[in-house]
Amino acid sequence: MDAKLNACMGAMKYLKDGMVLGLGTGSTVFHFINLVGEEMKKGKKFVCVATSFDTEMLAKKNGIPIVSLDQVSKIDLAVDGADIIGKEYVLKGGGGALAREKVVGYFADKFLVVVDEGKLKLKSYPVVVECLPFAYATVMKAMENLGAKPKLRSGGGKVGPVVSDNGNFILDCEMKITNAKKLEQDINAIPGVVENGIFTKFSKIIVGTESGSREL
Ligand code: 5RP
Secondary structure, X not given: OOHHHHXXXXXXXXXXXXXXXXXXXXXXXXXXXXHHHHXXXXXXXXXXXXXXXXXXXXXXXXXXXXOOHHHOOOOOEEEEOOOEEOOOOEEOOOOOOHHHHHHHHHHOOEEEEEEEOHHHHOOOOOEEEEEOHHHHHHHHHHHHHOOXXXXXXXXXXXXXXXXXXXXXXXXXXEOOOOOHHHHHHHHHOOOOEEEEOEEOOXXXXXXXXXXXXXXX
């Protein structure tokens, strides 16, 4: 079976009827959203906050009610993918949804990261930074001062810079990570930065393989 699906199957034991869910973004959590839809067809009830337009559309297709963050007082469980698994951190933002993903994941009582085991083998991935379009040049300079080689993300069905669901630019920053927690804070202290893709706060990583899943 698909390792991404297996990772999401592994997350299903944390799902309880009536929960408020945070739904991440990407090809792994895609399976979790479909599984939540199946549970709803069996009569379970969930209310969900989506971290991107893509996730919102998929959830609606599955009959999952989507609410905005200001309509819930808590999120019981957030489930999301990641691009690479580091030591005490994960890197996210491949899909450009990192800002909403961090808001939802960090706010949730439980935040599960679901990945296929290929993500454990990857050696490097850029630190993704979402920034105000107005400030992209100064943010790039500040990222260089932190030792990064930043690139403005572009392409993919549009000429010019990729614009996030929040109307911002995305920078892919090749850099070394030695102290992830400090770097996460240092990047967010740059004026014009909205959020970065270093995630140091999560409950569990669930790794899917072809035959099942395991927890880290
Ligand atoms: C989007 C993300 C995704 O969670 C991350 O890119 C993993 O995606 P996939 O499950 O498709 O590999 O951070 O911003």
